[in-house]
Amino acid sequence: MARIVQKYGGTSVGDVERIKNVAQRIKAFRAEGHELVVVVSARSGVTNELIARAQALCANPSEREMDQLLAVGEQETIALTAMALHGVGVDAVSYTGAQAGIFTDKVHTKAKIKTINAAPVIADLKAGKVVIVAGFQGINEEGQVTTLGRGGSDLTAIALAAAVQADKCEIYTDVDGVYTADPRVVKNAKKLDEISYDEMLELASLGSKVMQTRSVEFAAKYNVVFEVRSSFNTNPGTIVKQEVAYMEKVVVRGVAVDKDQAKVVVSNIADKPGTAAKVFRALADANINVDMIVQNIGRGGLANLTFTVPLTEKAKAQLTLAPVLKEVGGDVAVDEGIAKLSVVGVGMRTHSGVAATLFDALAKAGINLELISTSEIKISVVIAKDKADEAARVAHAAFGLG
Ligand code: ADP
């Protein structure tokens, strides 16, 4: 008998038939005697629909009200999943994030989990109930509903696995595991048997939506080993765990593409100490995530700064920069027609020539590099958005990942 936390994503609970399928799977685990905490997402598409409705009513909806709204998606699926279990004779109870004791900080729409009071959930498990918990949501110290950022049900599952000291944490999704690239884009992408936290973290933050970035950070911090696998079959998935020595033998573990980025060019600003500091201080104070910064010197004591921001923060970045540019001079232009392509692998630490291989392959395909950045275990380039899928296939082939 094991204590297992399972998370079923939006597609896996996408309609009544799929919820029935999930209930049958849970029933089978219960029959083996396991204790189960089950985290579910909203049905696929529901969160996006709710966001669209909010935006149709208000150009800049309050973040508190957004959280009230978006928490509804998961609240529907917990109740339906519990009912489906009752329908097949399994004792189950559903909880919202608040009811499950998930306490967060006050940052609406991207709250961080501070503590989990798991005692009631554990009591239910001991009483033989399957506990169904709404993913993606919690409550803050003022009693306000919060959400954990897009894809946040992954985080709920991993944090609960730590809190209830689960023997296993399983993330059930619509693909068989973590692949060398998005299998919908790169047809010959291969499922990985295992991957290190650091590699998974880079792939997630660089655009592989299979796991939420913050959930991987949390797993690494609390050493929660988890498996990403399919809810539609029983194939073994991908184990995500601490790095082990042999992982360095593979130079590139995977390729990620992020099409949800914008390139910001701040041109003709004064080339003197403090200008860049003013620009990036303003962006940091507005909580805008800046990446891939490049500065070039222009003519006549002027400089250009180029960087990327998430597409969702584009308007906020422009608003934030306007007063700064009044002060230091210069203009701002935003290009949405870009994508970030990255290759990731812990083996890069001990192998050379990775950048050259990538740049050669992209050059042969006629793909232009607009920005480049590297770290110990990744290389990222900004390219035209309409070349992104092709670039992913080219990079994947260049490192023999297929
Ligand atoms: P869920 O709703 O179950 O949370 P997501 O849509 O968030 O599922 O994540 C699963 C999707 O992630 C897959 O359908 C796949 O298209 C995409 N994906 C992107 N990169 C990868 C990758 N490297 N490996 C597996 N899936 C990936």
Ligand code: ASP
């Ligand atoms: N429903 C939320 C989203 O679509 C959370 C999740 O699915 O993990 O982002």
Ligand code: MG
């Ligand atoms: Mg997801």
